[in-house]
Amino acid sequence: MASHKAAKPEEYYIVVLGMGGVGKTSFITQFIQHTFTEEYDPTLEDIYKKQITVGNQPCIVEIGEASGDVEHSNLRNSLICNADAAVFMYSISSEASLASVRAIWEEAKATKEEMGTWEPFQTCLLGAKSDLEDLREVGKEEGESCAKGMGCMFRECSSKTRVNIDEPFEELVKKIKTYRDNERIRYEQMKKEADKKRKKPSPWKKLFSK
Ligand SMILES: Nc1nc2c(ncn2[C@@H]2O[C@H](COP(=O)(O)OP(=O)(O)OP(=O)(O)O)[C@@H](O)[C@H]2O)c(=O)[nH]1
Ligand SMILES: [Mg+2]
Secondary structure, three states, X not given: OOOOOOOOOEEEEEEEEOOOOOOHHHHHHHHHHOOXXXXXXXXXXXXXXXXXXXXXXXXXEEEEEEOOXXXXXXXXXXXXXXXOEEEEEEEOOOHHHHHHHHHHHHHHHHHXXXXXXXXXXXXXXXXXXXXXXXXXXXXXXXXXXXXXXXXXXXXXXXXXXXXXXXXXXHHHHHHHHHHHHHHHHHHHHHHHHHHHHHHOOOHHHHHHOO
């Protein structure tokens, strides 16, 4: 009897980057566990995993969070190296966090360019804590225009009120998947072309069979 083994869900690696306290852990925890806490427990480095369904297909999303501090750039870089996509996070209540995440974006770009993998790297600029309207220091248009300059998609989110928590992950997974599918198609076409060339009768054979 033929056994139909279910295909293993594909894995997607996403890194969440940004200055200390902008809300990275809260964002990931809200995505994974649907919970939020006002308490602040700084992170050095953490990895989380969740299975989601995107376009009817099960996907495993592995999420890395690294400290945004300058002295921890090695930890951060090792996560960036292995990631398919990044969420660059600032808080709408801190202008300084936007400048900081821009510097982190430059760092990530340099790392990926050096590896030759900047082009397929999918990115999102996320303005966190959108519920703190009274404390807003970064306008939505400022965030949008910054994202445009960085070539990132853009959203504002709130982990407290669960606004735009699932969407950034789902959109990044879709983009990674599209890129991978296109690469697979390109590879299959290249293989077909090579097979066709191989099957053509050799001109030597023709010459000697006269
Ligand atoms: N009001 C509000 N507070 C938030 C939100 N997200 C996070 N916070 C609070 O901001 C503080 C820092 O949040 P974290 O998620 O720990 O920040 P982080 O970026 O992981 O910080 P580090 O791990 O130190 O880099 C905590 O007190 C959270 O409760 C939000 O969407 N709205
Ligand atoms: Mg954290």
